[in-house]
Amino acid sequence: MSDDPVLRVDGVSKSFGSVEVLSDVSVSIPSGSVVAVIGPNGSGKTTLLRTLVGDLRPTTGVVSYVGPDTDRPIGYLPQEPTFRPGFTAAETLAFYSSLLDGRDPEPLLERVGLAAAADRNVEALSGGMRQLLGIAQATVGDPPLIVLDEPASGLDPNMSENVFGTAAEMAGSGTTVLISSHDLALVETTADTVVVLDRGSVAAAGSLADLRERFETDSLRGVLNAVVGDTEAVAVVGGSR
Amino acid sequence: MSRGRVFGAVAWREVSTVLRTRSYLLLPVGLLAVFAGTLRAGGGLGGGYVPTAVDLLLPLELLVPLVAVALGYRAFGGDNDDRSVLLTYPVSKRSLVGGVFVGRLLGLAGITGLPLAVVGVAVLLVGGHESRVFATHGGVDSPVLFVRFLALTICFGAVVLAMAMAASVLVRAGRAALAAALAVLVVVVAGGDLLALAGLSADAIGDDFLGTALAASPNAAYRGLVLETVVGVATDRGAAIDVPAAVAGLAAWLLASLVSIVVGIDRRPLAGLRAGADELSARVAEALDR
Numbered sequence: 001m002s003d004d005p006v007l008r009v010d011g012v013s014k015s016f017g018s019v020e021v022l023s024d025v026s027v028s029i030p031s032g033s034v035v036a037v038i039g040p041n042g043s044g045k046t047t048l049l050r051t052l053v054g055d056l057r058p059t060t061g062v063v064s065y066v067g068p069d070t071d072r073p074i075g076y077l078p079q080e081p082t083f084r085p086g087f088t089a090a091e092t093l094a095f096y097s098s099l100l101d102g103r104d105p106e107p108l109l110e111r112v113g114l115a116a117a118a119d120r121n122v123e124a125l126s127g128g129m130r131q132l133l134g135i136a137q138a139t140v141g142d143p144p145l146i147v148l149d150e151p152a153s154g155l156d157p158n159m160s161e162n163v164f165g166t167a168a169e170m171a172g173s174g175t176t177v178l179i180s181s182h183d184l185a186l187v188e189t190t191a192d193t194v195v196v197l198d199r200g201s202v203a204a205a206g207s208l209a210d211l212r213e214r215f216e217t218d219s220l221r222g223v224l225n226a227v228v229g230d231t232e233a234v235a236v237v238g239g240s241r
Numbered sequence: 242m243s244r245g246r247v248f249g250a251v252a253w254r255e256v257s258t259v260l261r262t263r264s265y266l267l268l269p270v271g272l273l274a275v276f277a278g279t280l281r282a283g284g285g286l287g288g289g290y291v292p293t294a295v296d297l298l299l300p301l302e303l304l305v306p307l308v309a310v311a312l313g314y315r316a317f318g319g320d321n322d323d324r325s326v327l328l329t330y331p332v333s334k335r336s337l338v339g340g341v342f343v344g345r346l347l348g349l350a351g352i353t354g355l356p357l358a359v360v361g362v363a364v365l366l367v368g369g370h371e372s373r374v375f376a377t378h379g380g381v382d383s384p385v386l387f388v389r390f391l392a393l394t395i396c397f398g399a400v401v402l403a404m405a406m407a408a409s410v411l412v413r414a415g416r417a418a419l420a421a422a423l424a425v426l427v428v429v430v431a432g433g434d435l436l437a438l439a440g441l442s443a444d445a446i447g448d449d450f451l452g453t454a455l456a457a458s459p460n461a462a463y464r465g466l467v468l469e470t471v472v473g474v475a476t477d478r479g480a481a482i483d484v485p486a487a488v489a490g491l492a493a494w495l496l497a498s499l500v501s502i503v504v505g506i507d508r509r510p511l512a513g514l515r516a517g518a519d520e521l522s523a524r525v526a527e528a529l530d531r
Contacts, residue, residue, distance in 0.1 A: 054329070099332055
């Protein structure tokens, strides 16, 4: 992990109509690390990630990529990835690869354990396999920053562990991985930095050790409970409308 | 990575999508069946290329928009929508829109062009002696006129395809996108003619302006151009429409639709309208509560 950031977020707010989903979010993503964004449902994790990759424009504030100059600075796995029906997993990756250097997609499929399904049509892939294909897509072109929105969603525990392990490996080789997840145990074993979102604002951010010390608890769940309070109710930003 | 290669990759994915979608592949078969039935009833096949074009003109005014809407209304929706991912690649909006449009247009050209080409070959085989003449002057039935008819048909399809794609971008949600696409279909197939008729009835459009007014409607412009540059050439009876105005009308619809796609592709104009409407209704409710 390096102290140099790969992405800076300064005072970002995002509103949909009169509902403010993100409020004055400022955070710096250090390069070569795994950064996890956690928070209860409705806390704005997906909106934050979509704003960081440019899928949503912030209402106010600035997102600045300050990493190495490359054709694809940021790779992205959306929360619900879509794939063109009628194409195989290998063809799908080959298309995205053709937009960059046109490299053979097979190593990417091998990395996520999908090599055996390379010739299977995307509509015949299970939910978990689609998620893995989405992760492989996010790594096309070796972007310095990879943003994964709930990558473990729909995966069995072993595969979830595998995904987080892959993220840690990528971080070890200099890539920054930004993950949103509800799997606090995996976040705890993988993330270098944790950002806790609550009702659209950064409630806490820092290394795991820092957060545990600050909130006088020995687990990430304890940190989340201390920050969010009642975690049984869904946070509805902007009121009931 | 050059812009041309990105454009080519995007366009080729669209062509592949059309080729791999079974329901799209049934369309040329269906069109051929309709053409066969129409020509059997109208008897145009034995008369030559121009009578065949006249017989097919009316069905094509409905069928080409139908094919264009089928190809275009989900071009940027559902499983075809991976813009959130594509924007992390060096793909410009123009390359994306151009590639998707050209790829789908090639699909449309194949779906409508192949059955028409089969009809053209059939005319060659069963048509009269005149149908085998490649005429360079007016007054004679000729395969050249049928090729012109085919080209005009594909141009008409291109315009409606762009309009359906624009509807797909402006309205993302599945059912709403279908409704918007059907609205495009109704506007293209009947809207222009009905407006012109209403204008004539209300004396808002004079006889001398009718040819120009019709040019603003895509299907009336297509019909007029076919009557003027295909039928009129062989029969010396044209003046169905103001040709420059019809060409300008089709070009304007095409350009306006493509520009609206490029402008609207990373925005949510209707979502903004909805948010505005929600805010307005909330304020009204608030005012009524007071």
